[in-house]
Amino acid sequence: MCRHLAVLGHPEPLGATVVEPPHALFRQSWAPRRQRHGTVNADGFGVGWYAPEDPVPARYRRAGPIWADPSFADLARVVRTGALLAAVRDATEASADGEAAAAPFAGGPWLFSHNGALTGWPDSVAPLTALLPRADLLRLAARCDSAFVWALVERRLRGGEPAGRALAATVAALASAAPGSRLNLLLTDGASIIATAWGDSLWYLVADGRTAVASEPYDDDPRWTEAPDRTLLTATRTELAVVPLSPLSSLPSLKEPVS
Template sequence: MCRLLGYLGSAIQLDNLLYKPDHSLIAQSYQPREMTAGLLNADGFGVGWYHPQKDENPYVYKNILPIWSDVNLPHLSRYVESSCVLAYVRSATPPLAVDLSNCQPFTHENLLFIHNGFIHNFRQTLYRPIRNLLDDYAYQLITGTTDSEHIFALVISELRKSPNLSLEKALINALTQLTQLAKSHHVYFSANIIISNGKQLVASRYSNRAPTPTLYWLQDDLLYPDAVIIASEPLFEGNWKNCRERTVISVSHQLTSQIPTIKIFEI
């Protein structure tokens, strides 16, 4: 299991998300409180952010080192400011390799994608069935070996079928397809996901049977006003809400309010 973090709101220095909270993503890498599998998240990490004044496509920094071992990240995170951030620490599912091609966030054009969960015995079960659902374009985007990247390819394939499809609907469609495949192959999977296009966060807390990994959200906190944070574990004491199982959450800015609004979809 991995740990996820998503932020949408006023521009903020990355270190205010990664380092300063009491139970920051750094702390969750070596002392997670709510993981259902594994003890550490030491198999790499990644941070993705948007700077829309320069480019609509995201910027990413990844490393296969544990996040606490990267000597450059503290300096980078004090320099970079963004209003939309995704971050992730990895606990690799055996026997998947620890290399950069398997390290998240995954990107495509203006999209960032992170995933906590797994498909049981992925290589022996849903590896080929998922690939059979992809169009040629999405198929060729896959460079690593993880179930996570294959799920992202499913989302991309859904978006390509209908250019006007919303991000939340594309994710719901991908999860529905996964559920059907898992049922026919008698496989357990879990898919806590955060995906963004720089203007919106869409997140899922989902599995086809219990237990479902934890996911929380927080809106307009005193420490982080005009913002929504989504995380695998609360970063600090506050009015965190538990995401309901089998739901997709959509967070976006409205023209009438500085505070991002939240919509919840049942799957």
């Protein structure tokens, strides 16, 4: 389910990566090439981006398919940015949450997306609600599994944890509570990208002053590389590192930032 993408690079229109490439996220909404679960991503979409000298991102989200929104076509043509996160959604189950369930989720400088599903949702992860204050549960943006995953990640970020550790710890907790879950998480603050590959595809490209991390390549550039499953990826505009997340017991008790 779902496809997502984060890009850091020189300022350019949103459409340069989200719409125009031959296998862009726009096309992945109806014809993904490497999607292992689900076939059509038409249950909503969203794009978040950063403007110069403003650390808080803007978002545009809708409940319907990306191809059916002429307003987004105009935005994608003229809005320029050097950092974005975008996603097209294939809902795990039907809900009335509408665009509130569409990534990217946001908090402070962060944009977040979850490509995957929690096995046994919501019963399997009910014990993890103890990790969140009741007020955070009441503030959930939507009743879907991805919104809950974001709440867990955001709680750690607001508590001062480095982003890599926040994602790694969240994946560890969810995988333990709901074995078999697919937990590809994607996070950016406009200066870095942090992602996990856990149960679904994750690719990256660092070239020509641009870093792209995506569920699948948006073109046929041979420099795209697939991240191994059970790994954590951290990247800037010029550097990228991939480290193992599995087995969970090998994690250094999540006491140090993963870089």
